[in-house]
Amino acid sequence: MPEIRTGNELMTESAVASINFREAALKLLPEGANFEACLTCGLCSSGCPASGIENMDPRKFIRMALLGMDEELSTTPWIWCCTLCKRCQYVCPMSIDVSQLVYLARGNWPEDRKPSGIVRSCQLTRSSDSTSAMGMPPADFVSVVEEVLAEVRATQPGFSQLRAPIDKRGAHFFVNQNSREPMNEPEEMVPLWKIFDVVGADWTYASKGWAAENFCMFSGNEEAWREVIRKRVEAVNELGCEVWLNTECGHSYYSMWQGIERFGLRANFRLESIVTYYAKWIREGKLPIDSRWNTHGIKFTVQDPCMIVRKAYGDAIAEDMRFVVRTLVGEENFVDMQPNRSANYCCGGGGGFLQAGMTDHRRAYGKRKFDQIAATGAAYVLTPCHNCHSQMHDIGHYYGGHYGVVHLWTLICLSLGILGKNERIYLGPDLRG
Numbered sequence: 297m298p299e300i301r302t303g304n305e306l307m308t309e310s311a312v313a314s315i316n317f318r319e320a321a322l323k324l325l326p327e328g329a330n331f332e333a334c335l336t337c338g339l340c341s342s343g344c345p346a347s348g349i350e351n352m353d354p355r356k357f358i359r360m361a362l363l364g365m366d367e368e369l370s371t372t373p374w375i376w377c378c379t380l381c382k383r384c385q386y387v388c389p390m391s392i393d394v395s396q397l398v399y400l401a402r403g404n405w406p407e408d409r410k411p412s413g414i415v416r417s418c419q420l421t422r423s424s425d426s427t428s429a430m431g432m433p434p435a436d437f438v439s440v441v442e443e444v445l446a447e448v449r450a451t452q453p454g455f456s457q458l459r460a461p462i463d464k465r466g467a468h469f470f471v472n473q474n475s476r477e478p479m480n481e482p483e484e485m486v487p488l489w490k491i492f493d494v495v496g497a498d499w500t501y502a503s504k505g506w507a508a509e510n511f512c513m514f515s516g517n518e519e520a521w522r523e524v525i526r527k528r529v530e531a532v533n534e535l536g537c538e539v540w541l542n543t544e545c546g547h548s549y550y551s552m553w554q555g556i557e558r559f560g561l562r563a564n565f566r567l568e569s570i571v572t573y574y575a576k577w578i579r580e581g582k583l584p585i586d587s588r589w590n591t592h593g594i595k596f597t598v599q600d601p602c603m604i605v606r607k608a609y610g611d612a613i614a615e616d617m618r619f620v621v622r623t624l625v626g627e628e629n630f631v632d633m634q635p636n637r638s639a640n641y642c643c644g645g646g647g648g649f650l651q652a653g654m655t656d657h658r659r660a661y662g663k664r665k666f667d668q669i670a671a672t673g674a675a676y677v678l679t680p681c682h683n684c685h686s687q688m689h690d691i692g693h694y695y696g697g698h699y700g701v702v703h704l705w706t707l708i709c710l711s712l713g714i715l716g717k718n719e720r721i722y723l724g725p726d727l728r729g
């Protein structure tokens with residue numbers, strides 16, 4: 297287990313103040329913008345779930361930057377509570393991106409003062425060619441996939457020929473996977489394999505660069521972020537795949553997409569989200585899901601992961617996700633959170649917050665999300681993101697909620713009638729079968 301340093305311990309330590317935040321903040325102003333507006337509107341703070349934590353909020357952060365309070369901004373542990381979700385920028389009339397200042401401040405902290413959970417995850421990511429934040433080496437990943445596949449073939453009659461290729465040259469899709477699955481819940485990989493089987497996808501995992509997560513980006517360590525993305529890009533280029541397919545892990549998409557641009561890497565492939573393909577395959581009739589299984593009218597809502605909706609694709613992918621969910625659960629059983637799509641609130645699981653060891657702060661941040669979910673009255677939240685999944689699960693438990701959190705792949709296979717008994721761990725008794 298990585299050593300966890302708590303928020304309180306962080307607070308007692310100071311980082312080196314060497315950033316001129318005023319200069320950095322002024323660079324973030326778009327052409328012709330007037331900073332006077334910033335001092336009055338407060339739209340960023342009112343929509344920021346981190347407002348008030350550590351007596352800080354985004355408007356105050358900007359104001360302190362303009363006042364030259366560099367030491368305070370360089371040492372506030374609040375920078376590890378801002379999830380870099382960019383909702384502040386989304387609502388700001390001047391399009392000021394506070395998260396860029398926060399990212400700058402993170403990078404400025406000495407490595408040994410940063411939250412050890414984030415630093416450790418980054419170190420593990422760099423420790424092997426897997427780029428796994430849980431330190432799973434390539435050989436272990438390959439053997440877990442082979443073992444799980446053998447078991448499914450032997451025990452699930454309809455899937456005796458199921459495939460989970462590894463290092464297949466020229467496959468159309470290079471599929472990534474969050475390490476949590478092969479490490480902690482390997483049976484969660486199977487619904488994805490079954491979906492690929494149903495649609496006849498030409499896909500492969502890789503022994504190198506297969507992992508999805510990237511805490512080096514969250515630690516503000518540019519060199520490490522670059523190194524991780526470079527390894528992943530090289531792995532896809534080497535296999536000659538056309539599409540790098542991101543599978544239900546939000547920050548993985550963002551860190552790869554932004555990393556390739558930021559570091560000028562040559563990627564001979566395009567990046568896509570599995571959500572886009574779920575919608576495409578349903579529209580093409582390749583994924584024949586429907587809501588007939590939902591005979592009791594169980595209600596569902598969706599969480600828009602900041603990293604793939606607001607920060608990457610925008611509302612287009614949020615619409616695709618709603619199309620998938622409505623088809624899956626029935627129009628009348630879908631209840632949207634308010635606000636939603638690109639205006640959705642971050643859940644508090646992103647930006648490395650789950651690994652930062654600041655549990656009380658993280659749960660305080662998550663209260664706004666909990667209230668949003670509770671207001672829908674939904675029995676389940678669907679989300680294509682691991683961090684959202686873990687955080688909503690935790691705050692649901694902590695605040696006494698009664699909802700489950702489920703991946704889209706689980707419900708797709710449930711609708712298709714192909715979900716195995718041990719692939720139902722996130723379903724409640726109503727759907728466990």
Ligand code: SF4
Pocket residue numbers: 333334335336337338339340341354355358384387388389390391392
């Ligand atoms: S929303 Fe933008 S303009 Fe308004 S206070 Fe925040 S940073 Fe300033």
Ligand code: SF4
Pocket residue numbers: 340343344345346347353354377378379380381382383384385394395642
């Ligand atoms: S990026 Fe998100 S958490 Fe950070 S200040 Fe903006 S709204 Fe708040």
